[in-house]
Amino acid sequence: MLTKIRLRAVQHASNVCGDIEGFDFNDYDADDIAAVRKFWLQYGVVRFKKAGITDAQQVQFSRHFGEFVIHPKQLQEGGHPTHPEILVISNAMKDGKPSGAMGNSEATWHTDTWFYERPPAGAILRAVAVPPSGGDTYFLSTYIAYDTLPAPLKNAVDGRQIFFQNVYDKTGKLRLGKSTPKSQDFREWSGIVHPLVRTHGETGRKALYLGGTTEGAWIVGMSRDESDALLAELWDHTTNTKHIFVQQWDEGDIMMWDNRCTMHRRDSFDPASIRIMHRTTTSGERPV
Structure with a gap:
């Protein structure tokens, strides 16, 4: 009888990522998933x-x-033809139309769908085709x-x-189902309030929760100037x-x-x- 190879993770010097070795996607069990x-x-x-x-x-x-x-982009250009669970991120074109979401431009630092009441717990991203250069993805720890x-x-x-407006995306486009607000003050728009420091539901550790942009973000109870200054300092840190x-x-x-x-970001690449x-993308709980 063959002895199963024990899984292990090799930590990178960044203290942010571990390489998992010994996992067989064709033959795994509950113990492997737990590891x-x-x-x-x-x-x-x-x-x-x-x-x-x-x-x-x-x-x-x-x-x-x-x-x-379901990521918002899956309801637009990023849907998969046979697996509705999958978001297609691609700059490829088919019949003159995008066959995936997000194109080739830079994606700046963010945590996914921070403007949801219950942002996702996690995501699994697989490379199907990669450019010869560019398109690198960067990760950091908010712990x-x-x-x-x-x-x-x-x-x-x-x-x-912290309040995040959920009317416009980071490119200034109206989000799906939203209409142009009457007020010029984004604090009066539709949005969501989350803790600025969230406690992880499984590890109990505290992490900064900055969302994906300082635009349309406001620390509740502060003046706009005070909030903007503190958020700029937190983002820089x-x-x-x-x-x-x-x-x-x-x-x-x-x-x-x-x-x-x-949080993560993506480099641009040659179109x-x-x-x-x-x-x-897998479901999460409301931040506390």
Whole structure:
């Protein structure tokens, strides 16, 4: 009888990501899933190098980590033709129309769908086709961001709440189902309030929760000027850090991140190159 190889994770120097070794997507059991979940919660981001799995395998694997969430882009240009659970991220064109979402431009630092009442717990992103250069994905830990705050800043954010408008996206386009607001003050628009410091529901650790932009974000109870100044300081502290993992993609690579304690961004790439990624997203709880 063959002895099963024990899973292990190799931590990167960034302290943000762990490479999972020994996982077989064709033959895994509940113990293997439990080990992956342990590493995912430990590192915030895990990677499977050149896994080379199918769409169906990605969907089946993702089911073990929660119910699926439909990303807003899946209702527009990012829907998958046969697997509704998958968001297609691609700059490829078909019959003169985008065959996926997000094109080739830069995606700035964000946590996924921060403007939801219950943002997703995590996401699993698989490289189907990659450009020869560009399109790298960067990850940081919002645990580390909170833990390394100077004491005065930590005192300033603990117990605070942050309002995010949910009418416009980061490019200035109206979100699906939204209409142009009458007020010029975004604080009067439709939106959601979350804690500025959230406590992870599984690990109990605290993490900064900055969403995806300072535009349309307001720390409740502060003046606009005070809020803008504090948010600028928090964003600078969070993103100007040595603790960043850079994923330079190979076809078949899979990145799996915990949306409750990480942020990520993407480099732009040459529009003449094709980049296709398939993503599944799993449900989360309301931040507390």
